[in-house]
Amino acid sequence: MAILDSKVPKGPIKDKWTTYKDKINLVNPANKRHIDVIVVGTGLAGGSAAATLAELGYNVKAFAYQDSPRRAHSIAAQGGINAAKNYMGDGDSNYRLFYDTVKGGDYRSREANVYRLAEVSANIIDQCVAQGVPFARDYGGLLDNRSFGGVLVSRTFYAKGQTGQQLLLGAYSAMNRQIARGKIDMYNRHEMLDVVKVDGKARGIIARNLVTGEIERHSAHAVVIATGGYGNVYFLSTNAMGSNATAAWKIHKKGAFFANPCFTQIHPTCIPRTGDYQSKLTLMSESLRNDGRIWVPAKLEDAKALQEGRLKPTQIAEEDRDYYLERRYPAFGNLVPRDVASRAAKERCDAGYGVNATGEAVYLDFAAAIERYGKEQAKIHNISNPSKQKIYDLGKAIVEAKYGNLFQMYEKIVDENPYETPMMIYPATHYTMGGVWVDYNLMTTVPGLYCIGEANFSDHGANRLGASALMQGLADGYFVLPYTIGDYLSHEIRTGKIPTDSPEFDEAEKAVKDRIEFFITNKGSHSVDYYHKKLGKIMWEKCGMSRNEKGLKEAIAEIKALREEFWKEVKVPGGSDELNPELEKAGRVADFLELGELFAMDALNRNESCGGHFREESVELDGEQKGEAKRNDAEYAYVAAWEYKGEPSDSVLHKEQLEFKDIELKQRSYK
Amino acid sequence: MNLTLKIWRQKDSKAKGQMVDYKVTDISEHMSFLEMMDVLNEGLVAKGEEPVAFDHDCREGICGMCSLQINGEPHGPDRGITTCQLHMRMFKDGDTIVIEPWRAAAFPVIKDLIVDRTAFERIQQAGGYISVNTSGNTQDANAIPISKEAADKAMDAATCIGCGACVAACKNASAMLFTSAKVSQFALLPQGRVEATDRVMNMVKQMDLEGFGNCTNTGACEVECPKGISLENIARMNREYLAASVAKS
Numbered sequence: 016m017a018i019l020d021s022k023v024p025k026g027p028i029k030d031k032w033t034t035y036k037d038k039i040n041l042v043n044p045a046n047k048r049h050i051d052v053i054v055v056g057t058g059l060a061g062g063s064a065a066a067t068l069a070e071l072g073y074n075v076k077a078f079a080y081q082d083s084p085r086r087a088h089s090i091a092a093q094g095g096i097n098a099a100k101n102y103m104g105d106g107d108s109n110y111r112l113f114y115d116t117v118k119g120g121d122y123r124s125r126e127a128n129v130y131r132l133a134e135v136s137a138n139i140i141d142q143c144v145a146q147g148v149p150f151a152r153d154y155g156g157l158l159d160n161r162s163f164g165g166v167l168v169s170r171t172f173y174a175k176g177q178t179g180q181q182l183l184l185g186a187y188s189a190m191n192r193q194i195a196r197g198k199i200d201m202y203n204r205h206e207m208l209d210v211v212k213v214d215g216k217a218r219g220i221i222a223r224n225l226v227t228g229e230i231e232r233h234s235a236h237a238v239v240i241a242t243g244g245y246g247n248v249y250f251l252s253t254n255a256m257g258s259n260a261t262a263a264w265k266i267h268k269k270g271a272f273f274a275n276p277c278f279t280q281i282h283p284t285c286i287p288r289t290g291d292y293q294s295k296l297t298l299m300s301e302s303l304r305n306d307g308r309i310w311v312p313a314k315l316e317d318a319k320a321l322q323e324g325r326l327k328p329t330q331i332a333e334e335d336r337d338y339y340l341e342r343r344y345p346a347f348g349n350l351v352p353r354d355v356a357s358r359a360a361k362e363r364c365d366a367g368y369g370v371n372a373t374g375e376a377v378y379l380d381f382a383a384a385i386e387r388y389g390k391e392q393a394k395i396h397n398i399s400n401p402s403k404q405k406i407y408d409l410g411k412a413i414v415e416a417k418y419g420n421l422f423q424m425y426e427k428i429v430d431e432n433p434y435e436t437p438m439m440i441y442p443a444t445h446y447t448m449g450g451v452w453v454d455y456n457l458m459t460t461v462p463g464l465y466c467i468g469e470a471n472f473s474d475h476g477a478n479r480l481g482a483s484a485l486m487q488g489l490a491d492g493y494f495v496l497p498y499t500i501g502d503y504l505s506h507e508i509r510t511g512k513i514p515t516d517s518p519e520f521d522e523a524e525k526a527v528k529d530r531i532e533f534f535i536t537n538k539g540s541h542s543v544d545y546y547h548k549k550l551g552k553i554m555w556e557k558c559g560m561s562r563n564e565k566g567l568k569e570a571i572a573e574i575k576a577l578r579e580e581f582w583k584e585v586k587v588p589g590g591s592d593e594l595n596p597e598l599e600k601a602g603r604v605a606d607f608l609e610l611g612e613l614f615a616m617d618a619l620n621r622n623e624s625c626g627g628h629f630r631e632e633s634v635e636l637d638g639e640q641k642g643e644a645k646r647n648d649a650e651y652a653y654v655a656a657w658e659y660k661g662e663p664s665d666s667v668l669h670k671e672q673l674e675f676k677d678i679e680l681k682q683r684s685y686k
Numbered sequence: 687m688n689l690t691l692k693i694w695r696q697k698d699s700k701a702k703g704q705m706v707d708y709k710v711t712d713i714s715e716h717m718s719f720l721e722m723m724d725v726l727n728e729g730l731v732a733k734g735e736e737p738v739a740f741d742h743d744c745r746e747g748i749c750g751m752c753s754l755q756i757n758g759e760p761h762g763p764d765r766g767i768t769t770c771q772l773h774m775r776m777f778k779d780g781d782t783i784v785i786e787p788w789r790a791a792a793f794p795v796i797k798d799l800i801v802d803r804t805a806f807e808r809i810q811q812a813g814g815y816i817s818v819n820t821s822g823n824t825q826d827a828n829a830i831p832i833s834k835e836a837a838d839k840a841m842d843a844a845t846c847i848g849c850g851a852c853v854a855a856c857k858n859a860s861a862m863l864f865t866s867a868k869v870s871q872f873a874l875l876p877q878g879r880v881e882a883t884d885r886v887m888n889m890v891k892q893m894d895l896e897g898f899g900n901c902t903n904t905g906a907c908e909v910e911c912p913k914g915i916s917l918e919n920i921a922r923m924n925r926e927y928l929a930a931s932v933a934k935s
């Protein structure tokens with residue numbers, strides 16, 4: 016279909032990116048000075064892109080809704096970043112990283128993009144170290160690695176449990192250097208509320224200054240959207256409170272196709288919810304599964320006693336525990352991919368084996384790891400016949416060095432000491448693989464409009480492997496977009512400054528102002544959060560870890576009805592010309608209420624189970640894989656890209672057929 | 687539990703602010719402090735009043751947005767945590783809680799409990815970086831081994847979240863802890879040594895220009911810092927500064 020041209024270069028997969036770079040058009044340095052680029056979002060993707068484009072000489076305007084680029088949601092990433100460095104000598108390679116990512120994504124991503132990602136991954140580590148990112152090192156002074164779910168090598172670089180923070184501060188420092196040189200104009204506390212198209216091309220944005228409420232026009236020769244994922248459509252997620260889909264949704268309404276909205280990642284290791292007041296869920300990094308063992312009681316009566324608080328986990332004998340991941344998936348054990356681990360936890364809890372008062376929690380236990388490390392340390396330090404306590408102390412010190420900040424975070428929230436009693440965890444919404452459709456150049460279906468990082472759909476198929484989002488964000492921003500956007504901008508050197516007094520800007524600004532005016536003057540009866548929570552409940556129950564036709568159809572109808580009520584009854588206090596957090600939330604929830612419906616439609620359309628998308632109608636009925644998810648390659652090996660036509664229900668589906676030339680399509684098995 | 691809240695309300699940067707009393711009821715001890723604030727705000731919205739504005743985003747102690755002075759202490763009574771990690775189990779039924787914004791000349795109030803911390807941005811822009819372009823052919827990451835000790839110390843300094851509690855805790859409103867954390871991180875790493883002299887001079891100069899006070903070694907910053915940034919960093923920055931001044935003169 017011509018309309019969805021992925022623009023993947025010809026030739027063998029190993030050579031595509033190199034050949035592409037050799038052939039693209041470049042912009043000479045003198046001309047770059049006359050070209051403006053807007054980057055919306057300054058997380059890992061946007062921050063690295065803004066810095067690199069400014070280094071190259073373009074004039075960059077960057078936007079973030081927080082008061083500093085350093086506070087983007089990327090800061091919260093804990094566990095690590097993948098790269099095919101093979102520093103451990105355990106057989107890693109670009110091909111293997113590529114293979115793992117495509118397989119982990121359950122064969123729903125575009126091969127060429129993923130291969131390129133693997134190819135540039137090593138450069139990311141070099142770049143970050145040069146910037147002064149303090150990755151963990153071993154005693155020889157070289158970089159240390161850990162392993163993450165779904166793979167059999169150790170390729171994850173980390174900085175304690177704060178990898179995202181350190182990588183973002185690296186990108187932030189690179190941005191600061193360019194802000195100081197005057198090459199980046201940074202607009203903090205600004206929210207993009209629409210994109211402006213002139214003659215079919217993206218030429219600017221409308222943004223609201225969140226402090227003064229002023230509506231501003233900004234023009235550029237190209238616009239880059241790097242605004243993160245839409246996990247907050249579930250209300251409760253591990254995302255930051257302000258994470259939103261507004262920028263992505265607004266460009267969708269202006270012509271950018273939205274791909275695979277139903278591909279969401281429900282992360283297996285999060286702190287379980289406790290009450291209705293809960294505002295967000297907290298992730299416990301997947302790195303914990305390197306050392307923690309997941310279990311529930313083997314006996315229902317023990318589970319019941321735990322739920323009623325009559326029994327402590329440490330009182331349950333080894334033989335009465337069910338390490339269900341090790342039991343079901345002996346090859347990968349506790350390190351199965353996230354979607355598999357999440358569904359397995361839900362399966363046990365649905366069967367009544369949950370371990371807390373709500374029955375929605377399983378244990379993540381470090382006792383065995385503490386003992387193992389303790390014995391190892393005793394050997395290293397030549398301690399003969401160490402006491403039990405000595406082994407515990409030595410082992411605890413190692414676990415503390417590796418995960419100390421996560422354990423502290425857990426203790427502050429739950430008020431229990433995870434060194435002494437197992438952690439309780441349960442799956443929670445974490446990441447969205449779906450997003451704005453982009454071609455090989457990371458350009459959307461609107462010319463001059465790019466989308467990078469979590470906001471696009473590109474690299475993770477139906478399920479993202481751990482430590483791959485940070486890799487993708489920085490690959491897009493540091494190493495891919497700076498080339499591909501140059502090819503487009505080489506045609507813009509004679510365009511001159513884009514004026515902001517055109518009818519297109521007038522019209523976009525008016526629509527934005529009208530909507531704000533509506534919210535401020537509508538005398539409704541319920542707060543924004545009231546609607547957001549209701550939407551979240553529908554999404555979690557009917558578009559969550561397991562989905563079926565009936566539930567999805569109900570969800571579509573319920574979301575539509577809720578949206579209609581929202582537009583009648585929402586109440587937003589305060590004014591438009593001041594700092595007004597309720598007004599900010601209102602706009603974001605209005606967009607979630609549309610996205611949620613498209614999400615459910617997409618999930619209904621995809622009658623197969625793949626990755627994070629599990630359709631109850633599509634499971635293996637017999638054999639070794641009985642009960643496991645069943646993918647349907649014959650009918651669904653495509654990217655579902657939706658075109659906006661007025662209402663979510665009017666959206667038109669376009670299919671990008673996926674071709675697998677370098678990897679054989681296989682049913683995933685982690686047994 | 688039931689609580690009385692005394693909260694700083696201020697319409698905008700120009701308005702004069704004042705403390706206003708609120709009551710909240712049925713607060714669970716499992717709630718986080720900000721969830722308690724959500725309950726207050728939900729109630730205010732229901733009554734048609736303007737909710738209390740406060741900064742927050744990640745709600746897990748890492749973004750550095752949240753910034754409340756609670757009963758006179760930045761980030762409240764607990765140690766080693768941010769406001770968003772504070773839980774209501776630290777309070778008891780009938781308590782009165784005083785909630786204010788950071789107080790410092792260099793952090794003007796924008797609205798209610800939200801302050802403007804862009805002075806921190808300008809300090810970072812003055813030198814908080816290593817000048818390296820993104821080329822794809824910088825040297826291999828393992829080309830220069832860095833001792834685990836130096837790497838770990840650099841990491842400890844690098845965990846600063848830029849929240850500003852150190853400034854709010856200091857009677858002089860000094861930004862030494864914040865600035866020294868960045869200076870230390872780079873001073874400890876070989877990559878950062880090349881520009882060390884200019885970096886420390888420029889960052890300290892900017893810090894002074896922004897109107898932060900002098901450091902008189904009270905140590906209040908270290909006590910309130912949610913990330914345990916150590917006073918050692920200030921000592922290191924002072925040494926770096928002295929060496930740089932000598933080198934420059």
Ligand SMILES: Cc1cc2nc3c(=O)[nH]c(=O)nc-3n(C[C@H](O)[C@H](O)[C@H](O)COP(=O)(O)OP(=O)(O)OC[C@H]3O[C@@H](n4cnc5c(N)ncnc54)[C@H](O)[C@@H]3O)c2cc1C
Pocket residue numbers: 055056057058059060061062078079080081084087088089090091092093094095096178179205206207208241242243244253254255258259261262298300445446467468469470481482483484485486488
């Ligand atoms: C708790 C947690 C832990 C994680 N751990 C890992 C990990 O260990 N490894 C890994 O690889 N991945 C991890 N991830 C995933 C990863 O962190 C994210 O996918 C990634 O950081 C997203 O980066 P981004 O640059 O695309 O977007 P973000 O970092 O979300 O940045 C979005 C930016 O857009 C701005 N913005 C948003 N909307 C607007 C608007 N309308 N106008 C203006 N600006 C706007 C924001 O201000 C922000 O600057 C984790 C995620 C979470 C939630």
Ligand code: SF4
Pocket residue numbers: 845846847848849850851852853863864867910911912913914915
């Ligand atoms: S030094 Fe500590 S208190 Fe100061 S800004 Fe950094 S993290 Fe906050």
Ligand code: FES
Pocket residue numbers: 741742743744745746747748749750751752768769770771
């Ligand atoms: S809200 Fe992010 S640190 Fe508190």
